[in-house]
Amino acid sequence: MNNFTFYSPTYFAFGKDTEQEAGAYVKRFGGTKVLIHYGGGSVVRSGLLERVKASLKKEDIPYVELGGVQPNPRSGLVYEGIELCKKEDVDFILAVGGGSTIDSAKAIAAGVVYDGDFWDFYCGKRIENALPVGTILTISAAGSEGSPDTVITNENGMYKRGASGDAIRPKFSILNPALTQTLSPYQTACGITDIMAHLYERYLTNTKEVEVTDRQIEALLLTMVHEGPRAVEDSNNYEARANIMWAGMMAHNNSCGVGRSQDWNSHNIEHELSALYDCAHGAGLAVTMPAVFTYVMEQDVMRFAQVAVRVWGCQMDFEHPEVTAKAGIEAFRNFLISIGMPKNFEELGAKEEDIPKLVDVLCNGDGRPGYIRGFVELNEEDCANIYKLML
């Protein structure tokens, strides 16, 4: 196991009606003037935004609002949020929504206290300072409610890039599974896929003898295999939603990724798809992961056999472990299809003729060195081959 540090100081309030305590939590964590940041329709329509405002008013905490966050959140709105916060002397940012809204809020939080262009953080600069952020989560997927990460799409070139720093870990996150019951089966399945991707990205490691984190990742994957279809079939299944919501946080606060190398090639390869086609990140991952896994399986056949046996219930073929390894990838693909995810470029709305462009931006965009590095180093030819496996 590699040396590591782990720090997850977010205060989680989990369960029914917990959003009513939002104002009290803002106060507890020192907020005196709040930016409420959100996306659009559903947060307003469901009455959630009004309940959040009421809880702030109850604590006599003034606020301003900035809605309009899109899926694959954009840099333009971040600049707007930074200006608004400076003008209004905001000292706390409250994100009400899913991963896109939280990521946008984190970007604003970092940008407000930084003299330069906030995009510097998305070009490799570590985030050391930020306004405090709190979240009220409405989609189980990105894990941003417990992570030090944020992903933003730069509208100047449609680059989708990430930034990190403990300073943007939320001070508190309110997780009410009932708020996710309004999601469609498709949105729910996209979230399930994203959560499973966060687990697989950590599972694909070149570090040996990390049984404790292997087992934890498998535990969360098994939870998704059990609870995912239940939530897709019955939107109102609170228990399934609750299990998924906690698993989604644990999948990405890095408690099961410490002390080991990780992959993240699937995320990088997918980011170009959702940046170009504006498809849902989870849907893109559903098409991407089986292709990547098939392409890189030879790197460690026994690792793919292990997850096949332990998570997917495959029989171990001791004479031909690669048969078991492949069976596990197929089982995952079939699971994703069964919950309604797309299986190829066509179903995703992607086009074969764009592959050279996707590969170029992926491997060379924004200063990249002509390849991406994770579980396996992938050059332009490798990436093109992987996209072709998605046809």
Next chain:
Amino acid sequence: MNNFTFYSPTYFAFGKDTEQEAGAYVKRFGGTKVLIHYGGGSVVRSGLLERVKASLKKEDIPYVELGGVQPNPRSGLVYEGIELCKKEDVDFILAVGGGSTIDSAKAIAAGVVYDGDFWDFYCGKRIENALPVGTILTISAAGSEGSPDTVITNENGMYKRGASGDAIRPKFSILNPALTQTLSPYQTACGITDIMAHLYERYLTNTKEVEVTDRQIEALLLTMVHEGPRAVEDSNNYEARANIMWAGMMAHNNSCGVGRSQDWNSHNIEHELSALYDCAHGAGLAVTMPAVFTYVMEQDVMRFAQVAVRVWGCQMDFEHPEVTAKAGIEAFRNFLISIGMPKNFEELGAKEEDIPKLVDVLCNGDGRPGYIRGFVELNEEDCANIYKLML
């Protein structure tokens, strides 16, 4: 799943040589005058204490020392530590040792800033304020390095009781698996047993549909089944030590116990054994748990069958689930014996004629109402029957 809050703000530094950063972490978390609290021989003999002092000197942080913590730490030394901290204006407590030392440090930390008798906290008063505590862990077992809990034995009657509060969660914990390589196989096995007990206490729940935490507990139990014997057989197996050390923290920071009722009857029943006979807590648990599980199995046969199948690899007997449930308890008992743990009163050094006394203190001591309550409510007769199962 029940509503819950979860807050684990401890900064973990994990890996080889990390104890050399102790001074830097004390500084980072605001300490300017330190009490170094420790047990005895091994911390001194191994040179660890000198290394810790050197790292404090490097940061120009003055310190005083208080050694002498015993296993099953006593109230007397806590009073002594509180006086010393007040006299010396200590503002940070650094525990160097295992769970006993950390628990004693937490008790001192809470007592220094409290006007009354610190024992109030061990009679049910919540700990709301405390001096900051940091830890350098030398035994994987109690999980106190990441928990809000402390257990102290009151010498006035030999009551062993617990107290809790987020205020005593360590600010940082330094986990170097190499520091545990000096432990004997017996000490190692006691730690493994304690960790598995923290998992079983959370597994025995009456809350339904908590798949995510069931799976996480099983993951950590499976890790112990795999890594435990490797560490017992070869003290110098760093990788096994590392997996056990992280599993030990995760087993007790409550990340896998949230949203569900828990048991803790085995701990309560064992506490009277280690208080009276001063046996190792882990050894007491090894004798206690199979007896408790056998006695309460009828409460939820399917839960015991589930852990038997998922952790112990038992075949499910679908016509007679109780056969599988019992097989899982036997497999656990045999595992504990295989790593060198005692299996009954005699091997533990306990005496049958003391059972009435054990039961009386357990059920009536320190204001208890004549029974203990957990997965199942156990009255005096139940507790006597359980102790008899250990003969």
